Amino acid sequence: MQVIHNKKELCNVLGPFWQKASHTIGLVPTMGYLHTGHLSLVERCNSENACTVLSIFVNPTQFGPDEDLETYPRDLERDLDMACDAGVDYVFAPQAPDIYLPGHSTWIEVVSPMTNVLCGASRPGHFRGVTTVVAKLIHLVQPQRAYFGEKDFQQLAVIRQMVRDINIPVEIVSCPIVREPDGLAMSSRNKHLDSSQREAASLLYQSLLLVQELVNQGQRDSDALRQRIIDHFSISPHCEVDYIEFANPQTLELQQGPLQSDAQLLLAVKVGPVRLIDNYRIILTH
């Protein structure tokens, strides 16, 4: 495995791959502090490409002024060991000034209701930062495929929209959520949970399953279902619900009133110091 520190090295190393159509490159963009969720993306990427490039970059432009950019977990040495063991070919770990040159003033932004709801409403400017950096990474690495996790369900939809809208020649591959044994979605930020917060964090997945169970029993009223989840979280002093919404899985249009068809249930909950997200496809036909 080779570590690439800047754009110049990247061109030198990936140049030979760009020349040969059969030498496919897969890109796995991350912000580091790797866990098994990230490694599932690497495994899928390894199985579908001649070479895997894992990027590790805590992208400052997707963090709001009061968010956790400074405290975001970082440990490059640990990440490199894990990436090497997982069969990554190249780790691209640039510094912010190499990605955002002085005077940087160009943004890629999906302007759509899709980016104004859910995390877009709670984190203004977040998706503009994500799409800008993902477009840059794809442009730099020139992969045939790029891999993203369904844990960040809205991010995936927004990236698909961007790729379609500006004709980026890359296939976006989505990978299922990897969970801890109690159902908590793996996330780098879980590291900041103490033991009682960690226990409370299992309520996220439990509440998604509870909704599916209530739907199986015939409940269809989305307001009543949302209220059940709010009640579910109110038992914990550690949890503060940000949003709970049913959405069209493709457009992310929010669903009100009775559920008419399968819907994505998405939630964001602050657990102690950490804002966690999760989602689940609610199926009506059980």
Ligand SMILES: Nc1ncnc2c1ncn2[C@@H]1O[C@H](COP(=O)(O)OP(=O)(O)OP(=O)(O)O)[C@@H](O)[C@H]1O
């Ligand atoms: N549990 C998971 N299962 C599948 N994919 C995941 C999981 N966690 C993260 N990913 C995916 O890995 C990629 C990089 O994510 P990122 O580096 O932000 O990690 P993260 O664990 O989501 O961190 P955060 O604490 O910021 O939520 C994204 O495409 C994300 O969706």
Ligand SMILES: CC(C)(CO)[C@@H](O)C(=O)[O-]
């Ligand atoms: C896609 C991404 C690497 C862009 O910084 C980030 O949003 C993430 O890790 O999900």
Ligand code: BAL
């Ligand atoms: N995985 C999403 C990155 C973020 O929360 O900024």
